[in-house]
Amino acid sequence: MRFVIIGAGAVGGVVAGRLAGSGADVALVARGAHLEAIRRDGLLLRQASGDSVHRLPAYATPGEVGWRPGDVAVLAVKSNDTQGVLEQLPRDVPVVCLQNGVANERAALRLFPDVYGICVMLPSAHLEPGVVVAQCAPVPGILDIGRVPGGTDETAREIAARLTKAGFVSEARDDIMRSKYAKLLKNLGNAAEALCGKADGVDEVAAVLGAEGRAVLDAAGIGYASDAEDKARRGDILQLVPVAGETRGGGSTWQSLARGTGAVEADYLNGEIVLLARLHGVPAPANETARRLVVAAAHRGDGPGSMTPAELKAAIDAATR
Template identity: 80%
Template structure:
């Protein structure tokens, strides 16, 4: 089995480095300055226990990959890039969605018979070309996997075994989408963190978005793991630690603003709740407002944390009153 990891950013890069360090066959698809740095110097994985450098085959597009029997395509891109990438993969390739959100698996299943979802709990960072940072120790993350639309098969078990060998906590679970909807609820706060940074007022806004998201999922009849189940699964496994003297700045959306990428995946996080709310007559004005504002911030190149929480609260209150 060779893992072709498409998107060697924070999550994909850390998983790639860990798998390669454990002896797994790994290839990467990356772009721009990040790809150039990987080809020139290798992928640098920074962890609390020290750095490691991995010289791996790296390609600019899936079409350039030397696809072979036994390859598994691991999507680790933002959800807004998924559909365009799927059309460039060999149609007999198993696809693993190592991604936040819940739309990727359905998009993949439209085109591929063998699709797997991963519930990603992996605090990590990618802020400079060629470098990814694992921000938890001694366990870098929890990466439970399951077959889509449900169940477990030998391939899911084999992938889980590779991830465990690489140091991750991972179980093959038949109800993986139920877990991923719980992670979606957590990720609704990404927009708040990116816009407002961290504070008690920002936490209150994130809780508002989550409560609205839970109401929408209930209206849609979609099951998700309870907060108690989620706490039990996490336990004290994920311990944030400084790496090379640097504390964690923020999550994936915060990092998109910090890198000034010009785009975020809010359409597939907060936007998923907005979509379900429209389909099931349950308005989601708080998530719609956060979605719109963080996309506007990314488009104009705003720095993370540049919006006061009171400004976001006023915008949410105004949208709810319309």
């Protein structure tokens, strides 16, 4: 089995480095300055235990890979880039969505018979070309996997075993989408964190977004793992630690603003709740407001913390009246 990891950013890069370090066959698809740095210097994986450099085959597009039997396409791009990637893959390759949100699996199922979802619990960072940072130790993350829409098979079990060998906690699960919808609810706060940084009051705004998200999923009849189930699965496994003297700045949306990418995946996080709300005739003004504001901030090139929690709350309150 060769892992072709498409999107070697924070999550994809850490998984690639850990897999390669455990002896797995890994290839990367990246772009821009990050691709240039990987080709020139290798992928630098920074961890509390020390740095490692992984010199891996790296391609600019999936079409350059030279696909072969036994390959697995691991999507680790932001959700807004998924469709373009899927259109470049051979139709017989298994597709693994190592991504936040729940739209990627649906998009893949339109084109591919064998689709797998991974519930990503992997605090990590990618803020400079060629460098990714694993921010938890000694276990870097929890990466449970399952077939979509449900069930497990030998491929899922083998991937879980490979991830376990690489140091992750991973198991094959029959109901992976319940876990992914629960993770979606947690990711609704990404927009608030990106807009407001770590300021006092941001957790309260994130709680409003999560509560509205639960109400929408309930109205849509979509099941998700309870807080108790999620807490039991996480336990005390994920221990954030400083790496090279630096602590975690923020999640994926925060990092997108920090890198000035011009885009965030809020349309597929908060926007998923907005879509479901519209389909089922229920309101979702808080998530629509957060989605709109963080997308606009990305387009303007604003860095993290461009609003205060009070300003974001006022905008949400105005939308609910």
